[in-house]
Amino acid sequence: MKKSSIIVIFIALFTHIAVAQPVHICRNGPEYAPYVYWERVAGKPTKTKIIGATTEFLQEIFRIVGLKYTQELIPWKRCLHEVANYGELKKYEMFTDGSYSEKRAKKYYISTPIYKLHEGLWYSKNKFPDTLPVIIPKDLNRFRLCGLAGNNYDWLLELGVTKRLDTGTIDLPSILKKLSAGRCDFYFNSLEPTYGGELVGKYTIPKDIVGVPFPGKRELTMHLFIAKSSSRAYELYTKINQAILLLQYQGIADQIYKKYTPGGTGL
Template structure:
């Protein structure tokens, strides 16, 4: 009986320890301002700090859900693989600021949206003084489009075969537009414009934004490894807190501090 009681006690302790274990989250080291980025201090990025609207909102959400967490910035493709491989070599249980993607649902649990952005592109004003002639998403395929390696373009109805994704960052892709190597870069509008708001503008002179009015807003989420034994429970707890904090004004209060450009 004592042996059985000890075994039960150890089992309860094990479950409690697992539920209290810190969630390790990764995100893109290239930054996604004003949602996640290393702040610029004395003219250089301070890599010891991570700030942004999504960072603050996730802290509020996870705090409300009673979940301890850490966040670390990695190369984006490595971040996705770390979470996909969680439990068998991957060190991170979740990644943040991931746009909605049906393919990802096969290997990750997806939370409710933590924010939305406007979909669009950035083009050379010198080459296209009146912008690109776009009446539907498919019209974009008439042009030579650039993107970023590892990013999701499902919302634009594009695959990697439809655009040049050799650039490792959005800044590199924008420079291709400036150099005339691409007609435009597909991107959410706010994170690119937001680079200037944190003192690190990445949009070259003469490159302009064009919003896709015919597209729905692009939603961004937290993705949790399906290989995590507590993954589904984490998702459900996070979803409940997202609903609560988007409904009580916390979300608006946090994001209005950063989206003031």
């Protein structure tokens, strides 16, 4: 056999092995119920089994793609950094349950939407006991706004909200307490996962804190993200997208998400 033929066979074999390696996925460390969270036993997290709507959806996706995968819950900002720098760090190749932004699109291949959320505006009834002084998004520029470290708030600028957000808080329970204590006027987070966290006993929303649909009732699509620096990035992106579309066409995606949230739409 010619030396060139041996090289071609070796490259083909090596490529096949590389493509067949498990996909290591990092996910939102503080949990993101009802989409990503620890299984509960007697109301307490097991810290051994990750469950939720997107978790179940991932099982179906990778069954179709034909690859094994692992998943870990780690701090959100670290997760984004790890995937963005996969080419150098070689640890996590993908993350889940994130919203689209142009900034993210430069770093990751972003899947077709997997489900839809309804953006929420959170505030204290102690601060605003009657009518909310917010009719259009730009009205928010008159108030103190806060957000979570690592979250995507680019969409606010697109709606004319130019006031700088205080993003020094790292978890949802702390930011809800911050609102209740009057150290912030408004916080932005989707309604389903915020109420979902309370539903699984992860925290208690203070009695004075309520969430209402964001002015204009903004809807937010959520996606899967693949490291562009992965040697098989485009192949994963293509196969995962095909699997998502098939599961949506068959109605399986909607069945999964409706198990976890009534309005939960697997599109």
